[in-house]
Amino acid sequence: MKKILVIGGGFAGVEASIKLREYNFDVTLISERDYMYIYPLSIWIPTGALDFKDAVMPLNKLSVVHKFNLIIDSVVKISAKDKKVECKNDTYSFDYLVIAVGAGKAKPEGIENTYSICGAPEESLKIKEKLAELVKSGKGRIAVGIGGNPKDPSAMRGGPAFEELFNIDNLLRDKGLRSNFELSIFAPMETPGKRLGDKAYALLNRFYEDLKINKYLGKKIKRFENGAVVFEDDSRLESELIIFVPAGSAHEIFAGSDLPLTEAGFIKIDDYLRVEGLENIYAIGDSASLDGPPFRGKQGHVAEMMAGIAAYNINEQETGTNNYKGYKEHVHILCVMDNGKGAVYVKRDTKKETVIALPVVGHWLKKFWGWYYKNSKLKKIPRIPGF
Ligand SMILES: Cc1cc2nc3c(=O)[nH]c(=O)nc-3n(C[C@H](O)[C@H](O)[C@H](O)COP(=O)(O)OP(=O)(O)OC[C@H]3O[C@@H](n4cnc5c(N)ncnc54)[C@H](O)[C@@H]3O)c2cc1C
Known part of the structure; x- marks a missing residue:
């Protein structure tokens, strides 16, 4: 039986391992963490609306249920031409490789003065601590920002920044402290969130107005200092807590590997998710260069879709039927943008934009999705087709 190595235990790697097992391949998943971190749920950790343990899924449980091998390393x-993956503790060979290690982060000067909800999972707990300190002191300034990667707009991630900002606003209102706090959003692009579509973008702007959130948009970030964002024109945004969502860039392991990369640092793939110029190597999720409509963005549901198609195509290749499926036509935007007490459902594809405000029920829908995601992956409940 062909040996398939999947590297990375996030949305992409977990889904690829599950789907490849359904085709009966011998699958080994290598992950540096022994759990999958469910990023969409992590937005609630800083405000205390979710425990850290509820945003994770142990990979060993998944490996038992789906019968794939698991290596924590x-x-x-990656030596693609030699078909070898070098890890800290050992080196592994493969017949097929699926690369799903996520993306690296673009690092503006002084980034250590910021907190991120997109990097190491434990950082969400540091934000929680800092936020609790500010709440205890009764006043403060909080800035939430988004970074851009001019070489690849699909690597910019606005959703979590908007959600964190609105969740913090909601927490402060619940505590009767909102008028003692300044909340700001900053980004080098003029119109962050525009790719969600005109309707969703207009709604975002209405939220900033209604919630009295200061906007520092279209201002390039020069550097971060302790307690301040410094913009290109040397103006400053002083804040006790700076939460920054950097743009994605090349994962650090790509530099020393023999993989074809785009200028922005992502792995070049074709429509069938095969890494350009290499045999039996696929790249999926945030690691891969994403093609598709101009408003495309790297998202969890896109990573899962790519994983399913990669598994299907590997099976087609192995069985010799070669009836491959492309991924580009399936790329679309889907998000449930939560504000701590409700949410807005946004879907955008090449045909239409759908925006539905879901006060109260939207928040619980997203929470339900988290429960459903974990329990259905662990086969404790059946999957609902298309959900
Ligand atoms: C705060 C936040 C909220 C989000 N909300 C949403 C949302 O609501 N909806 C949505 O669709 N998308 C959302 N996203 C985007 C989504 O989470 C990502 O697109 C998705 O996680 C990408 O999946 P991935 O498997 O490619 O990468 P990741 O989830 O980043 O997984 C990468 C995996 O590789 C492992 N790894 C990394 N380096 C190594 C190494 N050297 N060796 C071994 N293993 C390694 C990591 O431990 C991790 O398990 C959100 C993102 C963030 C940060």
Whole structure:
């Protein structure tokens, strides 16, 4: 039986391992963490609306249920032509490789003065601590920002920044402290959120107005300092807590590996998710360069879709039927943008934009999705087709 190595235990790697097992391949998943971190749920950790343990899914439980091998180790180098993956503790060979290690983060000067909800999972707990300190002191300034990657707009991630900002606003209102706090959003692009579509973008702007959130948009970030964002024109945004969502860039292991990369640092793939110029190597999720409509963005549901198609195509290749499926036509935007007490459902594809405000029920729908995601992956409940 062909040996398939999947590297990375996030949305993409977990889904690829599950789907490849359904085709009966011998699958080994290598992950540096022994759990999958469910990023969409992590937005509630800083405000205390969710415990850290509820945003994670243990990979060993998944490996038992789906019968794939699990190795907890850090990949340091991929030798694609030699068909070897070098990890800290060992080196592994493969017949097929699925690369799903996510993306690296673009690092503006002084980034250590910011907190991120997009990097190491434990950082969400540091934000929680800092936010609790500010709430205890009764007043403060909080800035939430988004970084851009001019070489690849699909690597910019606005959703979590908007959600964190609105959740913090909601927490402060619940505590009767909102008028003692300044909340700001900053980004180098003039119109962050525009790719969600005109209707969703207009709604975002209405939220800033209604919630009295200061906007520092279209201002390039020069550097971060302790307690301040410094913009290109040397103006400053002083804040006790700066939460920053950097743009995605090349994962650090790509530099020493023999993989074809775009200028922005993502792995070049074709429509069938095969890495350009290499045999039996696929790249999916945030690691891969994403093609598709101009408003495309790297998202969890896109990573899962890519994983399913990669598994299908590997099976087509192995069985010799070669009836491959492309991924590009399936790329679309889907998000449930939560504000702590409700949410807005946004779907955008090439045909239409759908925006539905879901006060109260939207918040619980997103929470339900988290419960459903974990329990259905662990086969405790059946999957609902298309959900
Ligand atoms: C705060 C936040 C909220 C989000 N909300 C949404 C949302 O509501 N809806 C949505 O669709 N998308 C959302 N996203 C985007 C979504 O989470 C990502 O697109 C998705 O996680 C990408 O999946 P991935 O498997 O490619 O990468 P990741 O989830 O980043 O997984 C990468 C995996 O590789 C492992 N890894 C990394 N380096 C190594 C190494 N050297 N060796 C071994 N293993 C390694 C990591 O431990 C991790 O398990 C959100 C993102 C963030 C940050």
